[in-house]
Amino acid sequence: MKINKQAKREAKQLFRFCLVNGLLDENRVRNVVQDVIAAGRRDCPAILSHFRRLVRLEIAGRTATVESAAPLPPDLQASIEAGLARRYGPGLSTAFAHRPALIGGMRIQVGSDVYDGSVRAGLAALEQSF
Amino acid sequence: MADLLQEIEAQIAGAKTAVAKQNVGIIRELGDGVAKLEGLSDAMLNEMIDLGNGVTGLVLNLEETDVGVIILGDYTQLEEGGEGRTTGELLQVPVGKGLLGRVVNVLGQPVDGKGPIKSDITYPVEKIAPGIARRRSVDQPVQTGIMPIDAMIPIGRGQRELIIGDRATGKTTICIDTIINQARLNKAAETAGDKAYRPLYCIYVAIGQKQSTVARVIGVLEDAGAMPYTIILDSPASDSAANQYIAPYAGAAMGEWFMDNGMDALIVYDDLSKHAVAYRQVSLVLKRPSGREAYPGDVFYLHSRLLERAARVGEKYGNGSLTALPVIETQAGDVSAYIPTNVISITDGQIYLETDLFYQGVRPAINVGLSVSRVGSAAQLKAMKQVAGQLKGDLAQFRELAAFAQFGSDLDAKTLAQIDRGKRIMEIFKQPQYNPIPVEVQVAVIWAMQNGYLDQVPVERVKEFQTKFTEFLTTRKVDLLAKIEKEKAISDALTADLKTVADEFKQTWK
Numbered sequence: 001m002k003i004n005k006q007a008k009r010e011a012k013q014l015f016r017f018c019l020v021n022g023l024l025d026e027n028r029v030r031n032v033v034q035d036v037i038a039a040g041r042r043d044c045p046a047i048l049s050h051f052r053r054l055v056r057l058e059i060a061g062r063t064a065t066v067e068s069a070a071p072l073p074p075d076l077q078a079s080i081e082a083g084l085a086r087r088y089g090p091g092l093s094t095a096f097a098h099r100p101a102l103i104g105g106m107r108i109q110v111g112s113d114v115y116d117g118s119v120r121a122g123l124a125a126l127e128q129s130f
Numbered sequence: 131m132a133d134l135l136q137e138i139e140a141q142i143a144g145a146k147t148a149v150a151k152q153n154v155g156i157i158r159e160l161g162d163g164v165a166k167l168e169g170l171s172d173a174m175l176n177e178m179i180d181l182g183n184g185v186t187g188l189v190l191n192l193e194e195t196d197v198g199v200i201i202l203g204d205y206t207q208l209e210e211g212g213e214g215r216t217t218g219e220l221l222q223v224p225v226g227k228g229l230l231g232r233v234v235n236v237l238g239q240p241v242d243g244k245g246p247i248k249s250d251i252t253y254p255v256e257k258i259a260p261g262i263a264r265r266r267s268v269d270q271p272v273q274t275g276i277m278p279i280d281a282m283i284p285i286g287r288g289q290r291e292l293i294i295g296d297r298a299t300g301k302t303t304i305c306i307d308t309i310i311n312q313a314r315l316n317k318a319a320e321t322a323g324d325k326a327y328r329p330l331y332c333i334y335v336a337i338g339q340k341q342s343t344v345a346r347v348i349g350v351l352e353d354a355g356a357m358p359y360t361i362i363l364d365s366p367a368s369d370s371a372a373n374q375y376i377a378p379y380a381g382a383a384m385g386e387w388f389m390d391n392g393m394d395a396l397i398v399y400d401d402l403s404k405h406a407v408a409y410r411q412v413s414l415v416l417k418r419p420s421g422r423e424a425y426p427g428d429v430f431y432l433h434s435r436l437l438e439r440a441a442r443v444g445e446k447y448g449n450g451s452l453t454a455l456p457v458i459e460t461q462a463g464d465v466s467a468y469i470p471t472n473v474i475s476i477t478d479g480q481i482y483l484e485t486d487l488f489y490q491g492v493r494p495a496i497n498v499g500l501s502v503s504r505v506g507s508a509a510q511l512k513a514m515k516q517v518a519g520q521l522k523g524d525l526a527q528f529r530e531l532a533a534f535a536q537f538g539s540d541l542d543a544k545t546l547a548q549i550d551r552g553k554r555i556m557e558i559f560k561q562p563q564y565n566p567i568p569v570e571v572q573v574a575v576i577w578a579m580q581n582g583y584l585d586q587v588p589v590e591r592v593k594e595f596q597t598k599f600t601e602f603l604t605t606r607k608v609d610l611l612a613k614i615e616k617e618k619a620i621s622d623a624l625t626a627d628l629k630t631v632a633d634e635f636k637q638t639w640k
Contacts (some may be wrong), residue, residue: 057168057195108152112169117149
């Protein structure tokens with residue numbers, strides 16, 4: 001879908017409206033989507049498409065994905081969550097996943113920041129250095 | 131043995147494993163050597179991005195949610211959804227004397243099959259040009275070995291002289307002749323053990339040229355023995371637009387190394403018209419807004435920041451220089467097109483080549499009226515200035531009178547003499563390609579012409595006279611040429627010597 005500059009600008013304005021104290025307000029997001037559809041504008045799909053993208057990136061930036069080769073005990077999960085909250089501030093949601101392909105260690109992704117301490121990443125770096 | 135084990139254990143205990151933070155993005159769009167990545171929130175402009183599979187990208191666009199990256203390498207190995215990582219490094223190329231005699235690609239990797247390049251120094255491809263405090267005025271000549279240029283449009287070390295003209299008018303030939311002449315001078319100084327001579331190293335950057343053309347240039351330089359003083363940076367027409375866009379900056383980085391280390395270098399950008407086209411292509415694929423002729427708005431800055439890197443720096447900063455010879459190809463002689471006017475305004479003068487002159491047999495086909503050197507005359511050899519000072523004026527008068535003479539045959543003796551002189555000047559300025567003339571020979575020939583030794587020679591035999599006179603000088607009067615080269619000015623004593631030699635030759639010539 002071709003999204004013109006005007007649609008992008010309006011989507012951004014709507015997105016800004018959905019932020020409360022720098023955090024995304026889910027209710028506002030839902031209301032915005034309903035109101036834009038109800039208005040029946042011709043460029044509504046373009047605006048909402050870009051709006052969705054902005055919301056998706058914001059959610060990704062506020063979500064920490066913690067992958068580990070073996071399931072993590074609850075106390076370790078709690079300490080990781082606390083550490084991430086210290087670094088990225090409040091409002092960060094954390095999802096834990098079990099991924100044996102990492103062989104060992106852990107990989108944490110928050111938005112575009114990646115902390116990869118897995119054995120697989122180490123082996124890949126070693127392979128590249130050769 | 132037990133000590134060794136303890137030592138290892140102690141080292142393991144002391145080792146700290148730290149997980150470095152990486153910034154990654156996902157490839158969302160890919161095509162024509164350009165990728166758009168989502169994420170990469172820490173990316174910097176001109177930063178290198180590791181796209182995996184040994185492919186590198188260069189950040190050109192920083193947008194709200196995307197990063198526009200040009201891909202340096204084989205982009206067919208990448209796919210949508212792939213990851214890219216920031217490296218925190220700017221694009222760098224190897225520099226140094228190890229590159230002399232080699233043919234390299236945009237990343238400084240050898241493409242001549244002569245093995246790896248011996249260089250452990252790298253320079254960033256994009257660099258801010260030297261500021262005014264670092265610069266000094268241009269006062270040393272670049273001897274091109276091309277008589278009309280050295281006599282009337284002199285180029286100085288650190289100057290930017292544009293070579294402009296239609297296709298097949300001899301633009302590249304002028305550059306190659308200049309490179310060959312530098313190699314000749316460098317070799318002569320090395321043989322004579324002349325420590326005062328500052329060798330001029332050359333870099334030829336081929337942008338969007340046919341591979342066959344580049345191969346021919348390499349062949350010519352090898353035959354002339356110029357390769358040991360030359361680096362060839364090849365970004366042919368088959369290269370991606372992104373590589374062609376980077377090529378002149380990579381060449382400039384290689385030249386800057388010589389300048390920063392107190393040496394002199396000459397760089398030829400052949401040609402910047404194709405470079406502008408490559409940049410237009412990259413910009414359009416990156417969806418940058420287009421302006422006149424679909425070029426992006428910063429196409430002037432594209433060339434100004436490149437050519438500003440040519441400079442002569444002060445003694446405190448190494449006393450080196452980088453001379454630039456950018457080439458621009460015009461369409462049907464139109465110098466008022468967008469890119470030609472831009473580059474004309476950036477450079478310190480231009481050498482304008484004309485198709486008509488070329489087909490009239492005036493080769494090099496330099497239009498002396500439209501060609502100019504804005505700073506080079508300060509660098510011209512004094513002897514050359516003395517003998518060639520009036521040449522431009524004489525030729526201008528000749529062109530005016532020749533046009534007037536077409537309407538009638540009744541001309542006074544003075545006008546006829548001026549026309550005759552003009553015709554003879556035009557004749558002696560004709561020169562075969564890849565055959566640069568030493569400056570001392572140029573001075574002697576122009577002196578003979580200015581002092582009427584050619585006035586009695588029929589115009590059609592002027593070239594023959596010049597050839598024989600040059601032969602006479604180089605075989606029997608080497609000491610006179612050496613004297614001109616040493617004194618660098620025409621003194622009364624030297625004038626007397628030149629007169630004696632010219633009279634002696636005139637008696638033998640029939």
